[in-house]
Amino acid sequence: MDVNKIVEQQVLQAAQAVEEQIDAEMSRLDNMDEDDLDRIHQKRLAALKKQASKKQELLQMGHGQYTEIPEEKEFFPICQKSPRVVCHFYRESTFRCKIVDKHLAILAPKHVGTKFCKIDAEKCKWLCERLKVRVLPTICLLIDGKTKDFVVGFDDLGGVDDFPTEMMEWRLGLSGVIDCDADPTNPPTLGQKPKGARGKKAIRGGGDDSDDDSDDD
Structure with missing residues (x-):
């Protein structure tokens, strides 16, 4: 088989794999219900609160100046x-x-x-x-x-x-x-x-x- 055709085939396969991953993620997001979205929101909110708490702790230790x-x-x-x-x-x-x-x-x-x-x-x-x-x-x-x-x-x-x-x-x-x-x-x-x-x-x-x-x- 021609080398160029082999390379072209590999590129097409890689592109197809990426496209399939994107389609799967979009499908997962489309199928989420309100409970799923709420869990994501709560997890994100907890992470932000933890980050803010850590920053406040560092500020009390004299960080930031x-x-x-x-x-x-x-x-x-x-x-x-x-x-x-x-x-x-x-x-x-x-x-x-x-x-x-x-x-x-x-x-x-x-x-x-x-x-x-x-x-x-x-x-x-x-x-x-x-x-x-x-x-x-x-x-x-x-x-x-x-x-x-x-x-x-x-x-x-x-x-x-x-x-x-x-x-x-x-x-x-x-x-x-x-x-x-x-x-x-x-x-x-x-x-x-x-x-x-x-x-x-x-x-x-x-x-x-x-x-x-x-x-x-």
Whole structure:
């Protein structure tokens, strides 16, 4: 038998199978009575109520906003209560930490399923040592109480100070700490870099706004 005819026959068989499935589903829907429709409605309503209840529970735990962890000892209880946590280790005097603050404050209400928070690195020396936080800003990403990933400096965010919030969202999505369809091969396009803006060299080289904590002790 001709190869083209074999392919054509297989395509026709596949199309017929799909058509039969569609016809069967339409028939099932047509034959539903009010009790069947009511059961579907009640099941959907119960799912929505459960979803709303879970969201309310997360909001009561501080999800939906970008908050500060005031003391080192509160870090682990927070990570145990919230299944997904984005924690920014910052220093008040570090300029790039303020850039991170801006983006995380935007993302927090958008991704209620994740706890967004920050902690002053100068007030948690032991924690920084345990997590090997050396460069600020560092964003620690945790899932189910375990460290999943780190975003250190801006190299993963385009290597510039003026990256868009979508870039931060994409990077967090790669780790699975937020629900985001992040394609690792297709990061968001960076906007036009302002004239005179500093790029990767300043960030990697420990410029005046990126701090290395390795010799702070």
